[in-house]
Amino acid sequence: MKAGPEVMNAEKEPAPGLLHPLFTTFGRKLKLLQAHDPLKQWWSLDEMRFCAKCQHLFLGRDIRFLEDDWQVFHFRCPTFDCDGGFEDWQYPALHL
Numbered sequence: 148m149k150a151g152p153e154v155m156n157a158e159k160e161p162a163p164g165l166l167h168p169l170f171t172t173f174g175r176k177l178k179l180l181q182a183h184d185p186l187k188q189w190w191s192l193d194e195m196r197f198c199a200k201c202q203h204l205f206l207g208r209d210i211r212f213l214e215d216d217w218q219v220f221h222f223r224c225p226t227f228d229c230d231g232g233f234e235d236w237q238y239p240a241l242h243l
Contacts, residue, residue, distance in 0.1 A: 165216055166215050166221055167214055167215070167216075168212070169220070171212070176208070177207070179220060180207060180222070183220060183222065184222070185233065186234065186236075187236065191207065192206065192207040193206055193207065194207050195241075196236040197236065197239040198224045198226060198229060198231040198235050198236055198237075199236070199237055200224065200235040201224060201231060203224070203226045203229070209225035211224070224236070
């Protein structure tokens with residue numbers, strides 16, 4: 148049986164389509180982060196975040212920017228095989 152957009156996931160929302168890398172400018176990536184991250188402010192793509200899911204530090208410019216078949220944006224941790232998102236990212240506690 149072929150699954151289409153009408154397929155629902157466990158939360159009873161439309162299942163996301165295939166995720167595709169979003170190739171765009173750094174300026175647009177910053178604007179997307181600023182518009183879509185409900186938990187943190189982004190002033191630069193050079194800001195660091197700590198992913199609580201995989202325990203790695205990363206820069207905003209390294210985030211995986213993805214878009215699904217319905218033009219919905221998704222943001223994922225840049226660490227290989229980590230699907231951490233906004234809710235998993237913290238400001239790093241750097242003691243210099």
